[in-house]
Amino acid sequence: MKPLLSAPGVFNPLDFVAALFQANTFDEAFAVYTRCVQSLGFEGVLYTFIPQLHLQSGLPLAPLFITSDTYNPHFLKHYQEAGFEKHDFTIKKITQGETHVIDWWVEARKPETTAPERHVVITAEQDYGIKHGLSLPLVGAAGFGGASIISAEKDALYQRLLATNLSTLMCCTQIFHEHVMSKPALRAFFLAALLEQLSVKERQLLPFLITGLPMKILPKYLPGISQKYGEKLLESILKKFGSINKAQLLYYLGLLQLLDQR
Numbered sequence: 686m687k688p689l690l691s692a693p694g695v696f697n698p699l700d701f702v703a704a705l706f707q708a709n710t711f712d713e714a715f716a717v718y719t720r721c722v723q724s725l726g727f728e729g730v731l732y733t734f735i736p737q738l739h740l741q742s743g744l745p746l747a748p749l750f751i752t753s754d755t756y757n758p759h760f761l762k763h764y765q766e767a768g769f770e771k772h773d774f775t776i777k778k779i780t781q782g783e784t785h786v787i788d789w790w791v792e793a794r795k796p797e798t799t800a801p802e803r804h805v806v807i808t809a810e811q812d813y814g815i816k817h818g819l820s821l822p823l824v825g826a827a828g829f830g831g832a833s834i835i836s837a838e839k840d841a842l843y844q845r846l847l848a849t850n851l852s853t854l855m856c857c858t859q860i861f862h863e864h865v866m867s868k869p870a871l872r873a874f875f876l877a878a879l880l881e882q883l884s885v886k887e888r889q890l891l892p893f894l895i896t897g898l899p900m901k902i903l904p905k906y907l908p909g910i911s912q913k914y915g916e917k918l919l920e921s922i923l924k925k926f927g928s929i930n931k932a933q934l935l936y937y938l939g940l941l942q943l944l945d946q947r
Contacts, residue, residue: 696724696850701857705864711751711871718861719753725850725857727834729756734823734830734865734875735780738926738937749875756835760813764805772801775820779831782824786855789818817843821855823862832858882925886910890918894931895938 701721708714715732722730733750752761763769770776775787789806792798809815815835823830834854836843865871880888893906893915903915910918923929926937 696721696853698853698857702860705861709870711865711874714861714865714871715751715753718857719755721857721861722753722834722854723755725854726838726846727836727850727854728838729753729835731756731761731833732830732861734828734862734872736828736876736879736937738879739828749878751874757809757813757815760809760815763808763812769805769808772799772805774798774802774805775831775833777802779820779822779824779829783822784824785822786851787820787822789820819847821858823859825866827866830862832862883922884918887918887922887925890915890922891938894919894935897935 701717704717704720705714708717718732719730729752731750731752752758774792775789778787778792789809793803793806806818809818814837817836817838817840818833820831820833823832836846838846883891889907890903890910893903896906898906900912900915900919903910903912907915919931923931923934926934929937
């Protein structure tokens with residue numbers, strides 16, 4: 686792949702965008718974004734997206750995320766095994782609609798931050814050497830996402846890095862996120878788990894629902910499924926997705942383009 690540094694120490698955003706649009710898979714796109722983060726002087730990155738439908742439904746789905754090789758795997762393992770996501774103030778703030786950069790240690794020092802929340806970042810630093818971290822909220826109608834960036838730089842160097850490259854990092858992160866959300870093949874990594882909650886018959890019903898046709902002609906569209914059975918399947922789908930109504934279901938199907946994940 687073409688390097689993202691057009692000259693020693695000079696990040697080229699045009700090369701980043703070109704490489705991103707050449708990526709055919711989510712892994713390839715994330716590799717391009719990771720190289721961008723590292724070219725800007727940061728150590729590692731974790732990226733995640735939680736569909737709004739996931740939050741609406743209360744489905745027992747663990748948040749999915751992908752990390753660079755340089756994002757401390759031992760801390761990540763500890764994070765998962767200890768259930769730190771329950772006390773992660775970055776998740777709480779982003780799902781509450783936060784749009785500004787969240788600096789882990791600035792947030793940890795706030796009086797409203799709880800002891801369990803503070804313990805997460807203390808563990809990251811003291812046990813795993815993650816000296817600095819920040820999270821970039823990625824909030825939209827389709828759901829909530831975020832990119833967490835880590836650095837082992839000393840305080841003065843880290844502050845200089847933020848002053849020089851934070852705005853570029855924010856722009857590139859937003860471009861990456863919007864690109865992933867616009868491409869069904871890339872977005873599927875985060876959305877497939879939602880469809881897996883449905884039975885085969887329930888998934889078969891979704892394309893019919895999108896047409897807006899009356900349920901009475903369902904047997905012509907899906908031989909073997911009667912109108913009455915189709916109505917029961919729809920009731921089950923609505924219940925699984927948090928007792929939403931049909932209009933809400935159709936809205937989410939269109940917003941997330943879930944049917945493109947088949």
